[in-house]
Amino acid sequence: MSKKFCNKAKIMYGKDSLNRISFELSRNNSTRVFVLSDSTSMQSGAVGRIKNLFKGSDASATYYIIDVEKWSTTDVVTSAYQKFYDSKCEFIICVGGDGIANIAKAIKVLANVGTSDITQVTNLNVKDKVPLMLIPTSVKSVSYGVGNTSVVDKDNNKLYKLSGSVLCPNYIIIDKRVVTKLSEQIANERILLILGMSLVALSEPLMSISARIFAFTAMDSLKEPLAIDKHRYLGRTGEEIVIATVAAGIGFTGVPKCMLSLMVMHISICKNIEYNEIFFALLGKYLNLFLGRYSTDDINLLGKYLDDDSVFNITDMQDRREYVISKFIKIINELSECIGGVSSLSELGLEESEKSMIIDKVVNSYGSDITSAKVSDIQALMDSAF
Amino acid sequence: MSMYYEFHNPVNLISGYGIIPNSIGATLKALNSKRVLLISDRENNSDGTVDIVRKSIIAGGVNVGGVYLNVPRDSSVLVISKIANLCMINSCDSIVAVGAGSVLDTAKCVRLIISQNTNHITDLKGFDMCNRGVDMPLVLVPATCGTGSEVSNVAVVLDETGTNKLDFVTEELLPNATIIDGSMLVFQSSMEILSAAFDALTHAIESVTGRQRNPISTKYACMAIMMIRDNLEYCLCDNPKEEHLHKLMEASTIAGVAQSSSMLGVVHAICYSLGVVLEIWHRECTAEVLPHVLKYDFECCKDLYAEMFFYLVPESVYVSTPKEDRAKVFCEYIQSWYKRLHALVGGSNTIVNLGLSEQNVDAVAKTASRDGLNIINPRYIDLHGIKEILLSIMRGDI
Numbered sequence: 001m002s003k004k005f006c007n008k009a010k011i012m013y014g015k016d017s018l019n020r021i022s023f024e025l026s027r028n029n030s031t032r033v034f035v036l037s038d039s040t041s042m043q044s045g046a047v048g049r050i051k052n053l054f055k056g057s058d059a060s061a062t063y064y065i066i067d068v069e070k071w072s073t074t075d076v077v078t079s080a081y082q083k084f085y086d087s088k089c090e091f092i093i094c095v096g097g098d099g100i101a102n103i104a105k106a107i108k109v110l111a112n113v114g115t116s117d118i119t120q121v122t123n124l125n126v127k128d129k130v131p132l133m134l135i136p137t138s139v140k141s142v143s144y145g146v147g148n149t150s151v152v153d154k155d156n157n158k159l160y161k162l163s164g165s166v167l168c169p170n171y172i173i174i175d176k177r178v179v180t181k182l183s184e185q186i187a188n189e190r191i192l193l194i195l196g197m198s199l200v201a202l203s204e205p206l207m208s209i210s211a212r213i214f215a216f217t218a219m220d221s222l223k224e225p226l227a228i229d230k231h232r233y234l235g236r237t238g239e240e241i242v243i244a245t246v247a248a249g250i251g252f253t254g255v256p257k258c259m260l261s262l263m264v265m266h267i268s269i270c271k272n273i274e275y276n277e278i279f280f281a282l283l284g285k286y287l288n289l290f291l292g293r294y295s296t297d298d299i300n301l302l303g304k305y306l307d308d309d310s311v312f313n314i315t316d317m318q319d320r321r322e323y324v325i326s327k328f329i330k331i332i333n334e335l336s337e338c339i340g341g342v343s344s345l346s347e348l349g350l351e352e353s354e355k356s357m358i359i360d361k362v363v364n365s366y367g368s369d370i371t372s373a374k375v376s377d378i379q380a381l382m383d384s385a386f
Numbered sequence: 387m388s389m390y391y392e393f394h395n396p397v398n399l400i401s402g403y404g405i406i407p408n409s410i411g412a413t414l415k416a417l418n419s420k421r422v423l424l425i426s427d428r429e430n431n432s433d434g435t436v437d438i439v440r441k442s443i444i445a446g447g448v449n450v451g452g453v454y455l456n457v458p459r460d461s462s463v464l465v466i467s468k469i470a471n472l473c474m475i476n477s478c479d480s481i482v483a484v485g486a487g488s489v490l491d492t493a494k495c496v497r498l499i500i501s502q503n504t505n506h507i508t509d510l511k512g513f514d515m516c517n518r519g520v521d522m523p524l525v526l527v528p529a530t531c532g533t534g535s536e537v538s539n540v541a542v543v544l545d546e547t548g549t550n551k552l553d554f555v556t557e558e559l560l561p562n563a564t565i566i567d568g569s570m571l572v573f574q575s576s577m578e579i580l581s582a583a584f585d586a587l588t589h590a591i592e593s594v595t596g597r598q599r600n601p602i603s604t605k606y607a608c609m610a611i612m613m614i615r616d617n618l619e620y621c622l623c624d625n626p627k628e629e630h631l632h633k634l635m636e637a638s639t640i641a642g643v644a645q646s647s648s649m650l651g652v653v654h655a656i657c658y659s660l661g662v663v664l665e666i667w668h669r670e671c672t673a674e675v676l677p678h679v680l681k682y683d684f685e686c687c688k689d690l691y692a693e694m695f696f697y698l699v700p701e702s703v704y705v706s707t708p709k710e711d712r713a714k715v716f717c718e719y720i721q722s723w724y725k726r727l728h729a730l731v732g733g734s735n736t737i738v739n740l741g742l743s744e745q746n747v748d749a750v751a752k753t754a755s756r757d758g759l760n761i762i763n764p765r766y767i768d769l770h771g772i773k774e775i776l777l778s779i780m781r782g783d784i
Binding site for chain 2: 003010014028
């Protein structure tokens with residue numbers, strides 16, 4: 001059995017990292033650049049900063065600014081691709097958050113596959129000829145920096161989810177000059193997401209070593225994640241949260257068929273509820289149920305995030321495991337309070353009668369990899385959620 | 387936020403014990419490869435590794451268009467030109483290499499010379515001298531647990547004279563995919579595993595202490611240190627478990643990812659030089675040189691040593707060592723650990739009995755002092771400093 005991991009993106013973080021754009025364009029021999037962004041980034045001045053970088057350079061840019069709704073639609077993607085195609089550009093830069101990045105990834109796949117209709121894309125094993133550079137202003141989902149996108153076909157009421165290496169961004173540039181400042185509540189929500197995603201990923205036995213490293217990198221970026229109280233995160237900058245979210249996302253997607261992720265995705269699609277809300281509703285219950293999944297090494301590494309080295313005074317490994325995970329659940333609960341509480345699945349509108357339908361969908365997602373133990377785990381988590 | 391850093395390692399890592407027979411051909415096929423050039427050396431040919439790889443390629447429906455199995459321990463620009471020529475004459479569209487660092491570095495340079503459309507690989511020496519991307523699939527299979535070359539953006543080969551080391555540093559050296567398979571280590575002796583693993587450990591430590599360190603490469607390095615700690619000793623016993631062999635192999639690769647992003651330091655500058663002057667494997671020297679360089683860098687690196695301490699030592703040592711002593715014990719532990727394992731495998735070689743002497747110490751120091759890696763070292767070092775380290779090794783000061 002083999003484990004696979006690939007993170008194509010070149011991550012550039014920190015002071016003046018935007019200034020690297022011209023170097024990377026020249027490295028790719030690209031002189032015509034398609035800059036995709038949204039009106040929020042336009043108003044915040046983020047797009048203006050990118051424009052300034054092109055002044056006096058050999059490259060010319062075509063700008064396309066759109067308002068992004070909750071879901072990218074096939075219409076929006078087709079129009080954006082048409083604009084890209086007409087511009088004869090050879091490089092895509094996307095400035096903004098998750099919504100616009102989702103559209104940029106869709107354009108990238110169309111440009112590389114050579115079609116204008118995302119619903120017709122089947123073969124993603126194509127050469128990566130048109131590079132994509134993401135410049136986040138904020139990131140709220142772990143799919144931001146990885147190779148997937150979702151597009152809704154409103155006419156046929158159908159959701160297209162594409163994933164593959166060709167959708168991966170080639171560059172992610174995180175520069176504080178364009179990153180949005182976050183309110184305390186939003187910062188805490190992002191931290192809860194990063195912590196939760198990393199903990200869930202680490203519980204998965206099929207996770208590759210590189211994915212584990214990214215999960216821990218995400219937690220490192222948070223600094224002192226256990227020193228929680230309502231005000232502790234005020235000092236954390238937007239770009240620290242962005243890099244942590246990107247790292248958590250890379251780690252999380254290194255987990256093939258993550259049970260919690262599949263469950264959240266199916267509930268999100270069936271009930272049209274935000275992914276993060278469902279994830280938060282299930283997180284504490286998942287950790288309680290599956291704390292036995294963590295390896296000794298990972299429990300020790302997680303223990304290192306606790307204050308001083310007191311965790312290593314607990315000599316019994318099972319006791320240590322329970323201690324470490326219970327501490328993290330406590331943090332998660334405190335963070336949940338900081339963001340005004342987390343709703344249960346029932347409060348989010350999922351009926352108990354819909355339980356078996358969700359379980360079936362999650363089970364089916366595993367295809368031939370499903371085992372009776374896995375089915376029991378899925379049922380246990382669903383039961384626990386109600 | 388005052389610092390800037392980059393992290394880039396787009397290599398597709400495919401990892402599993404015993405996966406080689408079924409994975410190389412499939413990987414090549416996914417890369418649209420049709421006709422492959424297979425590169426290796428005599429050791430891997432004679433122990434049967436090359437045959438396994440060849441069968442895996444064919445099993446994936448890909449043809450073997452050419453074979454070169456004579457890469458020397460220290461490859462050179464002449465070897466690279468010869469293989470590049472072989473690749474073009476046989477119309478190969480992709481390359482697979484299996485072996486230690488020299489074989490893998492050679493394959494990386496062969497692809498580079500073909501892709502950059504030049505007849506002189508020396509035109510590309512130095513940092514980022516390529517003017518176009520690479521468009522030829524390259525799959526690397528490390529056969530030791532120390533090289534890291536399978537995931538690094540660096541290649542080191544000798545010039546035409548065979549006396550000067552040339553460094554190539556560019557993203558275009560990164561392969562498309564790397565197959566990590568711990569079963570490759572069953573062909574290695576315990577001594578080879580020990581020296582290779584300490585080379586990997588040194589990659590990890592130098593990437594944490596070096597000036598180009600960043601949070602992601604540091605995490606890679608620390609995890610590599612931990613995996614070497616947890617698995618190396620088991621791999622030196624008779625009939626080691628697959629799990630330990632594979633994790634040691636993975637540790638070497640992730641240490642390679644770390645060093646690719648952060649680069650190395652004086653330990654490798656000295657060991658490469660020892661390799662060239664004494665005509666020995668550089669990995670035979672790293673474990674002995676490392677403690678001396680740790681001592682040289684101590685004052686500017688003690689916080690980083692203390693940070694790595696957790697990953698290096700067993701839990702009992704960690705909890706019983708006061709925080710203020712961790713950096714010092716880190717350095718002592720590395721040396722005592724190596725000495726114990728060296729005795730365990732019946733090792734007797736030292737750098738001195740491999741040939742370092744008063745007659746050649748100046749030549750070794752001079753060659754090492756010209757190495758660009760010295761700039762990355764956390765503490766400034768010059769010819770005098772390097773010679774002092776070499777003399778301290780000869781005196782057995784630590």
